[in-house]
Amino acid sequence: MRTMQFTVKLKSWTQAVAAVVLVSVLAACGGGGDSGSSSGSSSSTALNGGSLPASPTQQPIAATAANTVPITVGVGVKGVINIPTVSVTVCPPGSTTNCQTIDNIQVDTGSFGLRVVSSKLTSVLGALPAVTVAGVPLAECATFADGYTWGSVRTADVTIGSETAGSIPMQIIGDMAASTVPAGCTGVAENTASDLGANGILGIGTAPYDCGVTCANASTAVNNSNYFACPGGTSCSTRSAVPLAQQVANPVAHFATDNNGVIVQMPPIGDTGSPSATGTLVFGIDTRSNNAMAAAQSFTTDPWGNLSNSVFNGTTVRAFLDSGSNGYFFADSSLTLCGGSYVGFYCPSSAQTRSISLVGLNGTKTTANIGILSAATLFGNGNNYAFNDLAAQNSGSFDLGLPFFYGRHVYYGIDQTASGGQQAPYVAF
Template sequence: MQPIKVDALPNRLRNILTTSVIVCTPGTADCTTIDNVQVDTGSQGLRLFASALPATLALPAMAGAGGAAGTGTVSGACAVFGTGYTWGAVRTADVRIAGQLAAGLPIQVIADPTLPTVPADCASSGPPMMTQAVLPVNGILGIGLFAADCGSVCTRNALPRWYYVCDAGGGACASSSQPLASQVTNPVAGFLENNNGVIIELPSVPDAGARTLTGQLIFGIGTQANNTLGGATVLRVNAQTGYLATTADGQTWPRSFIDSGSNGMFFASATLAQCGLWYCPPAQATQTATMTGVDGAAVTLSFSIANAQALFASSNNAFDNLAGVSTTMFDWGLPFFFGRRIYTAIEARPTAAGNGPFYAF
């Protein structure tokens, strides 16, 4: 069990769930604790800002695909999120969280000075999230549905906006394939035990929000007495994309997911008043939607949407009724987690409900 929290951030970004991780030079006791790392079930892999790492902490750079250590190449990684991209070198570290160890884990070091130039195709992916003025955390802890961030498709193909082989002197980078063992990896998948998924457990939040909120990140599903599935509803997702379907307002969104790294619920509504990218109904509104797994299992849920401008005008940081506009997907973001115990099962890892990937709550 690892403590997690929602609290104030420097630029007043709300609904950001964070925790701490311990990062070590592989095979040594040279370690540092990195606080204020965002907990994200919508991505895979640990990504830390170079500025958050002590200069004395030696994390070996991964050689570019096709190169060996010492050949003058470095593996670069581009990670694309809904709000922008991160770019940096792939390095290896021993990562410890709540007593669990992922040894020799490939991680992304964001804005690594070894690779100062962002490849053009990565830079075209959206706004850069390359400074803590933009992304006011020390990194992202991706503990989603998959073990690696790209998977087998990147072992066979040099795809844009994924992996690159770069000149260690800061020169040009070219798209490359990437062996599975060298891809940025979900730390939970690297644990020796309790490695088939995670549970996020957060308390309920009042309609007006809460200034701070604490909960638990629990590793493993059905591996210990405190992480059994019990009577949770299991919703299986597409094994390649991680999507399930959500139906709301008479429309079905096949690109739907549950994501602790999104700070609001994001969906399309023809009835809710908008204020920019957010919904701002004059009075709190109730919405209904149905989630359906790939095996046909379904659950219908009601949730509240408040006026985002009024929420942001308060001093609170955790809201279960914050929502914004998306016309391409249905994103069950962090507000959905409050007052629930939500399971995220990793692909191909066995549980009492069968192999992942699936969500349960």
């Protein structure tokens, strides 16, 4: 769904909103993965003579330790399918009493930094200090595939589970008037919970900051910075160079401990979906007994988590594993596209399997097999919000979205080279 790499738009997910709005929002809450079919038709009927690859079967660990927090997929705030969410606590720097916990924050391994809708910060917003450069307040246009979020940058203590990132910059979504949006911030505004399908975005991918050196260096920031100087909080026309310390930060990279990465663990679900799914977000890799590296393969990536030498259908593509995308997104002219309410999704007449060769910068290679069922079949049951075989059309990249995560433990090693560390960014499963 939401990968932000400078100001480049990479992929789309919002077609699902239109589709799901047509079906019932009476989804079950809580629970885990459903090992069988949840739709009105049997699994064999849904396959319609086709076949799907064997589903992975890893189960999440219990979210009971200090470095864990539950992930929930369900009806959420808008009835958008495949939106994994956690709860996040925001406090003014140094405060332990004036704090607020916000639920339904989307877990997005394809972006970097915390962004919360302003209307959800009912008690603490006014106490969060503005981030400034040369004494001028900053706002950010965070550009994603499906639109942008616009709002001020402020400092907060951010707690997830029992882990805290002290005094880090975060984006407040939608706290500034539409008239302040600069000309360089284009696309569809997503400045409310209804627009986002969540109360905010928790970007916990491989980068420690959301823009990095591109926004820190004046020569590149002048045309590419996500940040705008806002004198008086109203005139925000000029892109600004922003030092790393003032950029919206990946909270995990700034925890006191367990700060070298995350593990996203989702349960297996049935071929035709499940009303809900409950997984676990684990902080740190090889820092405790419950987060040992146990992946079968590990791929070093570029700073943003891309596997740019991957191969699909004989063509080199940029691939990435992104919990913030609610489907698989890739281009395949041999797959039938849906019509009607499901335009953009694939609707093959029978179940399909596709394979992509994932290739890391370290030379690690593996073949990932994905299953695809007709979106019309999957959306035919309005009670299901978790799907492991939903796919849609997208050119230019191969996005292994949340369907890929069900039944897997997916690891993200955060880039530590910029701060003098040895760990290069990587993904593993």
